[in-house]
Amino acid sequence: MIKKRIGILGAMPEEITGIVGLLKNKQEVVKGMRTYYVGTINNIEVVVVFSRWGKVASATTVTHLIVEFGITELFFTGVAGAINPDLNIGDIVIASSLIQHDLDARPIMDRFEIPLLGKTNLCPPKEMLDKAVESIGELLSDESLVHLLSSSQSEIFSVLNPKVVVGQIASGDQFFASHEDKGNLLAILPEVLCVEMEGAAVAQVCFEYNIPYVVIRTISDEANDNSVVNFKEFVSQVASRFGVEIIEKLLKKIAL
Numbered sequence: 001m002i003k004k005r006i007g008i009l010g011a012m013p014e015e016i017t018g019i020v021g022l023l024k025n026k027q028e029v030v031k032g033m034r035t036y037y038v039g040t041i042n043n044i045e046v047v048v049v050f051s052r053w054g055k056v057a058s059a060t061t062v063t064h065l066i067v068e069f070g071i072t073e074l075f076f077t078g079v080a081g082a083i084n085p086d087l088n089i090g091d092i093v094i095a096s097s098l099i100q101h102d103l104d105a106r107p108i109m110d111r112f113e114i115p116l117l118g119k120t121n122l123c124p125p126k127e128m129l130d131k132a133v134e135s136i137g138e139l140l141s142d143e144s145l146v147h148l149l150s151s152s153q154s155e156i157f158s159v160l161n162p163k164v165v166v167g168q169i170a171s172g173d174q175f176f177a178s179h180e181d182k183g184n185l186l187a188i189l190p191e192v193l194c195v196e197m198e199g200a201a202v203a204q205v206c207f208e209y210n211i212p213y214v215v216i217r218t219i220s221d222e223a224n225d226n227s228v229v230n231f232k233e234f235v236s237q238v239a240s241r242f243g244v245e246i247i248e249k250l251l252k253k254i255a256l
């Protein structure tokens with residue numbers, strides 16, 4: 001049986017710092033402006049790296065993880081802007097499908113179709129998805145995530161009773177910071193729960209290399225005119241802590 005080696009990709013440097021703190025027998029490899037941290041967590045071999053931002057950068061990072069480090073599966077965490085109006089800051093979205101909202105090769109192909117793959121959406125393997133849903137469900141029901149925050153942090157960021165939602169995530173090289181852009185996206189992709197800038201690109205690489213993956217995002221903003229307010233603070237004070245807790249839980253559950 002092939003030994004598991006889990007790739008852990010974080011869309012925020014703050015998350016990586018926390019996860020790297022858990023590593024035993026840590027080694028650092030610097031390549032292509034990225035630092036890969038190799039080691040073990042709970043005796044499981046892992047390689048941890050900051051994805052960098054945008055589709056090209058994150059696709060490059062995950063390709064390196066697969067080709068140079070031989071990862072056997074991938075966990076990807078980060079933040080996202082809410083598109084679905086039922087989502088609140090602090091909620092967790094697990095992707096059951098990922099789409100590149102800025103991919104448009106019409107009239108040669110359908111809108112959003114990935115050239116040569118003949119697909120618009122990519123879906124993580126069911127087993128990874130189920131275990132991620134179970135893991136996040138447990139973290140929410142025993143309140144381990146909200147307990148990471150002080151009462152003033154919960155209040156400032158309005159993270160009181162986060163929920164988990166499973167559905168479509170859209171990725172593209174755009175930070176959504178206006179009601180207009182958000183409305184335009186909803187008009188073309190009404191099922192989208194949230195937006196970020198990497199997930200669907202990483203999913204494409206994993207699909208092409210047959211690497212099981214899961215993409216989990218904490219909602220940091222509402223992808224509208226208020227998006228930039230508190231974004232950095234939210235990432236450093238809330239999402240980075242959630243990210244570390246989520247990865248620890250996934251490692252316990254998925255890597256068994």
Ligand code: ADE
Nearest residue numbers: 079080081175176196223
């Ligand atoms: N990641 C977090 N918030 C985002 C937003 N509003 N647009 C794109 N990516 C994001």
